[in-house]
Amino acid sequence: MASETPPPTRALAFGRAARAYDAYRPRYPGAAFKTVEEFSGRPLAGARVADVGTGTGIAARALHERGARVVGVEPGAAMAAQFRGELPGIPLVRGDGNRLPLADGSLDLVTYAQSWHWTDPARAVPSALRALRPGGALALMWNDPDPSVPWVADQRARIEKWFGPGCFISDVRTPAELSWRKRTLRWSRRVTVDFHLAKLATHSAVIMLDASEAAAFLAAERAQLTRHFPGLLDEPYATTVVVALRP
Ligand SMILES: C[S@@+](CC[C@H](N)C(=O)[O-])C[C@H]1O[C@@H](n2cnc3c(N)ncnc32)[C@H](O)[C@@H]1O
Structure with a gap:
């Protein structure tokens, strides 16, 4: 009998689309x-940083380019392989954000970019604080489609109808035991409808669908979007950054 690969959990589904995720x-x-x-009170240049749930290294690369000494932490095999292929000069350890495989007090900064919502904060907070030096910073980031833009709000309503409430929306949970500073930054990128649909296909809820359901969802979105955007569209984002210091 042929052996079957068990379906991944949603948290680890991204590996099925690692290359597309990065693209x-x-x-x-x-x-x-x-x-x-600003919120951590120190420059990134020279900072010892762990980027947790680093995936293909989108945030790790940016931190490295700003002079940080970054290590990526990633539980998923395929995301880790994509990272290593793209960023051979940045170290990566396989590990779980709920129990970081990092030495106590060894870091100035721990970042979770678009990955905190996959952890259990009751375990992830003490784990991150243990790895930070006193005064070091825990920084969480999310890049969400900006819901204040009408077409994004309409799309969100369609997505919620398809996948259920709360889907595709980052749940910004900041545990009460720490004192957080928060800022939301708005920006956009201009992409084709095809590019936008390819981005939608990298969301875990879509990855978890079977191929025919995913194709039906994307075809329905294409029909909606091409009505308003014959070619290019402005894909607007609200990037949320929250930072707390280790007491
Ligand atoms: C949405 S991706 C974010 C990737 C990257 N940080 C970025 O900004 O594009 C979420 C990542 O979190 C990872 N992940 C899932 N569960 C995790 C956990 N318990 N601890 C750490 N990372 C986890 C996934 O494998 C995936 O690579």
């Missing part, structure tokens, strides 16, 4: 990293 997901705006520097 189509948005980068973080430079202002997000400036905000991390």
